[in-house]
Amino acid sequence: xxxxxxxxxxxxxxxxxxxxxxxxxxxxxxxxxxFYSYSENRLDLNIFYNDIQAWVQYEYSNPPEVGFPxxxxxxxxxxxxxxxxxxxxxxxxxxxxxxxxxxxxDDQTTNYDNGTxxxxxxYTNGGLSISHLNGNSDIWYFGNDLRVPYFxxxxxxxxxxxxxxxDIFSIGLTQLHSNETHQxxxxxxxxxxxxxxxxxxxxxxxxDLFLEYVDKKSTEKENLFPGSPFDTLKNGYGVYGNLNIYxxxxxxxxxxxxxxxxxxxxDFTADEYGNRIGFxxxxxxxxxxxxxxxxxxxxxxxxNDERGVQLSLTGPLPFGLTLLTQYAHLSRNDTWxxxxxxxxxxxxxxxxxxxxxxxxxxxxxxxxxxxxFALDDNFYFRFGRGNNKDVMKTIRFFDGQELxxxxxxxxxxxxxxxxxxxxxxxSLIGIDTTKYKLESKMWQEVSSITYPFELSYALNNGxxxxxxxxYQERKKKNVSTGxxxxxxxxDSSWTLVNPTNPDSFFVIYETQYTDWNxxxxxxxxxxxxxxxxxxxxxxxxxxxxDQSNAFDGPKTVDPYYNPxxxxxxxxxxxxxxxxxxxxxxxxxxxxWVSAELALNLTASQRLSIMYGSIQGGLYCSNGICxxxxxxxxxxxxxxxxxx
Amino acid sequence: xxxxxxxxxxxxxxxxxxxxxxxxxxxxxLKIKLLNGKTTSIYDLLEDGPLMIDFWATWCKPCKxxxxxxxxxxxxxxxxxxxxxxxxQDTPRxxxxxxxxxxxxxxxFIVALDPNQKIAKxxxxxxxxxxxxxxxxxxxxxxxxxxxxGEEVEIENQIKEILGLNTEAESKDS
Numbered sequence: 130x131x132x133x134x135x136x137x138x139x140x141x142x143x144x145x146x147x148x149x150x151x152x153x154x155x156x157x158x159x160x161x162x163x164f165y166s167y168s169e170n171r172l173d174l175n176i177f178y179n180d181i182q183a184w185v186q187y188e189y190s191n192p193p194e195v196g197f198p199x200x201x202x203x204x205x206x207x208x209x210x211x212x213x214x215x216x217x218x219x220x221x222x223x224x225x226x227x228x229x230x231x232x233x234x235d236d237q238t239t240n241y242d243n244g245t246x247x248x249x250x251x252y253t254n255g256g257l258s259i260s261h262l263n264g265n266s267d268i269w270y271f272g273n274d275l276r277v278p279y280f281x282x283x284x285x286x287x288x289x290x291x292x293x294x295x296d297i298f299s300i301g302l303t304q305l306h307s308n309e310t311h312q313x314x315x316x317x318x319x320x321x322x323x324x325x326x327x328x329x330x331x332x333x334x335x336x337d338l339f340l341e342y343v344d345k346k347s348t349e350k351e352n353l354f355p356g357s358p359f360d361t362l363k364n365g366y367g368v369y370g371n372l373n374i375y376x377x378x379x380x381x382x383x384x385x386x387x388x389x390x391x392x393x394x395x396d397f398t399a400d401e402y403g404n405r406i407g408f409x410x411x412x413x414x415x416x417x418x419x420x421x422x423x424x425x426x427x428x429x430x431x432x433n434d435e436r437g438v439q440l441s442l443t444g445p446l447p448f449g450l451t452l453l454t455q456y457a458h459l460s461r462n463d464t465w466x467x468x469x470x471x472x473x474x475x476x477x478x479x480x481x482x483x484x485x486x487x488x489x490x491x492x493x494x495x496x497x498x499x500x501x502f503a504l505d506d507n508f509y510f511r512f513g514r515g516n517n518k519d520v521m522k523t524i525r526f527f528d529g530q531e532l533x534x535x536x537x538x539x540x541x542x543x544x545x546x547x548x549x550x551x552x553x554x555x556s557l558i559g560i561d562t563t564k565y566k567l568e569s570k571m572w573q574e575v576s577s578i579t580y581p582f583e584l585s586y587a588l589n590n591g592x593x594x595x596x597x598x599x600y601q602e603r604k605k606k607n608v609s610t611g612x613x614x615x616x617x618x619x620d621s622s623w624t625l626v627n628p629t630n631p632d633s634f635f636v637i638y639e640t641q642y643t644d645w646n647x648x649x650x651x652x653x654x655x656x657x658x659x660x661x662x663x664x665x666x667x668x669x670x671x672x673x674x675d676q677s678n679a680f681d682g683p684k685t686v687d688p689y690y691n692p693x694x695x696x697x698x699x700x701x702x703x704x705x706x707x708x709x710x711x712x713x714x715x716x717x718x719x720x721w722v723s724a725e726l727a728l729n730l731t732a733s734q735r736l737s738i739m740y741g742s743i744q745g746g747l748y749c750s751n752g753i754c755x756x757x758x759x760x761x762x763x764x765x766x767x768x769x770x771x772x
Numbered sequence: 773x774x775x776x777x778x779x780x781x782x783x784x785x786x787x788x789x790x791x792x793x794x795x796x797x798x799x800x801x802l803k804i805k806l807l808n809g810k811t812t813s814i815y816d817l818l819e820d821g822p823l824m825i826d827f828w829a830t831w832c833k834p835c836k837x838x839x840x841x842x843x844x845x846x847x848x849x850x851x852x853x854x855x856x857x858x859x860x861q862d863t864p865r866x867x868x869x870x871x872x873x874x875x876x877x878x879x880x881f882i883v884a885l886d887p888n889q890k891i892a893k894x895x896x897x898x899x900x901x902x903x904x905x906x907x908x909x910x911x912x913x914x915x916x917x918x919x920x921x922g923e924e925v926e927i928e929n930q931i932k933e934i935l936g937l938n939t940e941a942e943s944k945d946s
């Protein structure tokens with residue numbers, strides 16, 4: 130309560146003429162059929178007084194859309210800046226280079242917050258700037274619950290940065306130390322991290338270059354006796370490079386990354402620690418997608434173990450059009466061989482480029498887009514094409530040789546009885562050993578092709594409309610190939626499909642999609658249609674229709690048939706009372722319909738009301754992805770204002 | 773219930789205060805890192821005249837629609853001392869593509885980088901696009917969130933008004 134009183138006093142002080150301030154409010158409320166309700170309200174207040182700046186964020190959320198309930202001052206910071214010195218106290222958010230060592234963000238939509246509550250000191254003189262910060266951070270990660278985080282990693286840290294800018298050159302040195310209390314599935318681990326990095330950039334008229342390298346060492350305290358030493362746990366490093374070349378209005382962006390903070394053939398869990406820490410938010414080298422369906426096929430980037438390249442070319446075409454093309458290829462740093470069912474052996478990929486072998490979990494992404502204005506800039510259109518292929522995991526992966534052993538016997542004695550000869554003895558005269566190729570592979574891959582299309586037209590009377598359409602074909606399958614299947618632990622060998630003929634190879638594709646009747650279905654077709662009508666500076670109405678034909682997980686049933694769905698589907702029976710609303714019709718399933726009304730109350734105040742359903746799934750922002758829960762037959766209200 | 777009352781009181785305080793100060797408050801003199809690597813400050817950019825600040829990102833669709841108009845205004849009213857400052861919020865994930873994007877469009881306005889939203893948080897520009905029109909003396913005259921096609925008329929009217937040029941509305945009245 131004291132904090133609240135303090136906060137009210139702070140607000141009241143705003144009436145003083147000596148202060149400048151700005152504030153923003155975001156209040157949102159949602160409730161739906163699946164008892165997925167939330168109430169999230171945040172007030173941000175910035176106060177400026179001579180050389181002092183203060184920021185307070187008050188949150189009243191019970192519960193928020195994602196995260197923990199809170200009714201308190203969530204964030205605060207006081208800054209003092211005079212001449213060459215800067216002092217900050219409170220919640221610090223800094224970024225060094227491109228974030229290989231340190232990049233702090235507070236992303237409310239993915240509930241990722243790696244800020245530090247502590248002290249920051251900075252000094253600048255000409256091209257030189259140095260800074261020091263220290264404090265504590267609690268970084269939360271999601272477990273099975275899609276809304277409430279489960280794993281907490283606490284960091285007690287300090288860091289130093291020095292940067293020197295000279296003409297077209299810039300160089301920086303970074304150092305970060307953190308004592309982490311790492312939450313595992315059961316219990317905790319105490320890990321120390323030491324990161325040292327260097328970055329530099331150069332800007333020319335027709336090109337610019339950025340390079341960053343960070344070295345990381347982790348040590349673990351395995352017992353808690355005072356004075357007991359830390360043992361080396363993991364060593365790793367990260368490299369990132371970005372070269373841009375400009376020719377006229379055309380620009381080619383090339384990026385390279387190599388993150389080697391750990392290695393693994395599958396996903397990393399909370400029990401694997403000592404690798405990349407939560408402060409390290411690095412470039413992913415995948416396209417930042419801005420359409421719904423493309424956003425759902427984002428690669429699960431691995432900051433611990435991934436290398437890759439990305440090329441992007443942008444430039445103008447005739448008739449005012451703009452072309453964008455992009456290509457990315459990523460993979461793990463090693464290929465992996467399953468020696469047995471549970472034992473995996475790695476082999477480092479030679480050279481610098483990513484691998485294409487399925488056991489290195491490669492990912493390819495390709496996107497092209499043409500956009501432009503026409504008709505006195507009143508007409509805007511955008512047409513894209515994106516395809517990707519992602520090897521998600523390997524279930525088994527053996528590619529080698531097996532020894533075939535054949536014994537040669539001869540009969541050495543025989544007897545005759547009733548005109549027939551019977552062998553009575555035999556003798557081993559030799560053993561033939563031959564090697565044959567043995568292959569037993571099984572992996573899961575996802576591939577998709579997506580066509581996003583959008584056009585908008587603004588009339589001269591302030592009205593405008595927008596039509597968006599996205600079409601996607603997606604395949605998710607398990608691929609089995611080779612001449613052997615499972616590993617037989619009892620005789621330490623792979624089980625040949627045809628023991629008499631090792632040359633019997635097979636390829637089997639098993640789709641992972643099922644339709645409404647739980648039948649296997651080869652391709653998932655997704656369609657998203659958006660129609661929007663707006664009156665400039667006043668309001669806009671948007672209707673979304675999302676449709677899919679297949680599931681790759683548990684079947685989701687829409688238990689309630691709402692009037693908006695009936696209206697969009699043109700179901701007259703619903704409105705004439707002939708439709709059983711407690712038993713939604715089959716054609717309404719696997720469709721998600723929503724309508725949103727956005728009102729500009731003033732230039733700086735907006736209110737939006739959304740009714741309907743939103744399909745859950747993967748949501749990504751800033752390289753952080755999380756699964757969002759479906760929102761069924763509910764209402765969302767959002768009010769935002771800046772002052 | 774007590775908590776709801778407190779939040780309501782706070783919101784009311786801020787709303788009331790905002791209404792009483794329609795003349796606008798002063799923008800802080802924040803340091804700005806430009807796309808060309810140089811550093812400047814908001815008040816340095818205000819030396820010649822008013823400034824329109826817009827927060828954007830390469831992946832923000834409405835931002836791309838409004839920035840075409842803002843570039844036109846930047847060039848049209850530059851002789852009146854008016855400037856447009858586009859503060860980019862791309863993270864390290866896509867910040868390498870910002871310069872290519874700007875060059876492909878041949879935009880002439882001033883572009884600044886704010887990769888971890890330091891400036892955006894201080895000026896409440898986290899919702900993109902957010903437009904802030906600042907008079908030469910540093911007074912914030914107009915704020916606007918979001919963009920719908922057709923709103924460029926209102927944006928231009930605000931620019932004309934701050935430059936002391938006849939707005940469309942005034943022309944109709946006369």
